[in-house]
Amino acid sequence: MTTIRLWSDAEVEGHPAVKAVFDDIRTTRRSDFINNFWRALANDPAALARTWDSLKAVMLAEGPLDPLTRELIYIAVSTANGCSYCIHSHTAAARAKGMTDAQHLHLTAIIGMAAQTNALVTALQVPVDTAFLIES
Template identity: 60%
Template sequence: MAALIEENAASAEVLAVYEDIKATRKTDWVNNFWKALANHPPTLKRIWETIKQVMAPGALDPLTKELVYIAVSVTNNCNYCIASHTASARAKGMTEEQLAELLAVIGVANETNRLAVGYGVPVDERFLAAE
């Protein structure tokens, strides 16, 4: 397990990212994911800048982005990401009913994906046609 770089032990470069995280998220703390990435400041900065850009409001609303993040995290078996993005989705209004339905969709999608891969199902021509 990587060491967690706390604010009192962080370099100026890391502290600048931590401050941006806190300001952007309107919080007074930095979670462990970022503290672990701080072991390599260039990665910390790159991933933070990417997350900040991708998760910002856009064509998809912030809750939808969190739901997608949960789905990918469940599929990738990332317990940390499941917990953090579930908390974030709840803060953005996700209900327990929505979470349950999301988990059902994730489960069936993973099952049908594996079946399609296992059977080598060819993609229907109709699905490939541009409309």
């Protein structure tokens, strides 16, 4: 259960700043669907606008990583942070961008392997090899 009120479309209509962001989300995504993350953030219109602008800049703007790769990274980070909502949301987004079942299974294997080796290195406090350090 949520710890904050999720805004309805009727409530959004009465708040121009929130409505502007929701309208931009709908236009940008070419969908009428506004997910619960944005509905929760509507309680803080400044945070809503700032987060949407940042997400567009990182996830939607042109860049050296293709959209599917960005979603795969988002899934991996969300898994590491234990964010079930984000895992589900970005898995759906990755599937919409063409992720196959085989790619998803390979991704989860990589996430599991990284979690295992990260835990081992942390527990053993293995020093970083000088060959991995970037020289100034």
